[in-house]
Amino acid sequence: MKTFRLTLAYDGTAYAGWQVQPDVATVQGVLEHAAERLNGEPSPVLGAGRTDAGVHARGQVARFGTGRDLTAAQVPRALNAFLPEDIVVHRADEVGADFHPIRDARRKHYRYTLRVAACDDPFDRRFVLRVAPPVNVAAMRRAAACLTGRHDFSAFEKAGSPRESTVRTLHRLDLIHEGDYIHMDLVANGFLYGMARNLAGTLLRVGQNRLDPEAIPDRLDRREIAGPSLPAHGLCLMRVVYDDMERRTE
């Protein structure tokens, strides 16, 4: 029995999120079905992050075990043969049997992308949120600077999601402005439920001059929800980092 850490990308448009649920298509469900066809027996696949319905991934991580004698180079091809074209395994690394994709994850990187334009674009409508101009990126950067660091992020958590602790460290909240696009890159040691889309919504509200960036530290302290959650389709899980990965600049 070998254990692999899979890295996979998916267009989340057609799926009710990552996690298996009865009667709806989910990414985990489709992946477990492919794993079962490859292994010839039921094969649970555990993911690093339970992305919501409609959220995309370029670097989701999942644990896959197989009794077949496959090398790490063969695993992506073998699984992709049983996967639809909107889910692609692009890498596999052999890991120890005790590898746990959630517990062992050190950092996650999410990206929320806005397109600032008067008209929709038929080519990226499934992957970005289009907002009308103007958007004040400088103000968004000021707000972002208040949000990075170690904080109790319960103000940004979706209600009714009990956790041991609501303290997380937001290592980075970078705004990358390229042409009509604004990428909000969030890197943290963990995300509360709804936190990425809620932070993105708070920054957008600042960018639309509907929230003063100076108000952010106080809201964070008082654990008041600062901004609306943005739609799922603008969000993408870019990368999950583990101890054995080199420390790339991110």
Place this chain on the structure above:
Amino acid sequence: MKTFRLTLAYDGTAYAGWQVQPDVATVQGVLEHAAERLNGEPSPVLGAGRTDAGVHARGQVARFGTGRDLTAAQVPRALNAFLPEDIVVHRADEVGADFHPIRDARRKHYRYTLRVAACDDPFDRRFVLRVAPPVNVAAMRRAAACLTGRHDFSAFEKAGSPRESTVRTLHRLDLIHEGDYIHMDLVANGFLYGMARNLAGTLLRVGQNRLDPEAIPDRLDRREIAGPSLPAHGLCLMRVVYDDMERRTE
């Protein structure tokens, strides 16, 4: 009665091409339906290029007439209100009643995009053709240099498409290599039926070392079809140029 030159973008995935046909969804058909709803009467919309099933556009041009008192700035919003999200009118210019989008077009710009990679990418699979590495871009550039200029392009025409003349001037055939992507930019005073995808297929065959670029001039002279036609989904109509448009570098 006012006449407008519309500039529109569409994701061609769901359509049986531009031109109206019975019993299938076409871009022209959907646009004429929107125009009819806006005008309150049947409203033919004539396009500059009859893109094939699955081909996309970022800069298709079409003629739209209306008896309603709309400004050029109002037309896109008014039409987009009746259009599905995979077709977007992003510009309208008022033109004379004698404007003819096909006859008056001076140049057209098509782009065919390859992605050179071992795995598919779920995000651009509808818009690029993925090919396995390696691809020899230098050899493709040598072939492209043989193809530009004024030639009889009947070797690159899909069979059974009678024309007065098969001579066209290919102003540009540029290869833009960005990361995993190779864009083939074709600018001509007109394209024969199938010519863009056939030229792209010829260049790809050269890039895969299955055709010697030195053989191109002879094949062109002997009017032999040099390469296979590539699939529709990698092709996009980028721009149609008219006399009144500033001569941008292209």
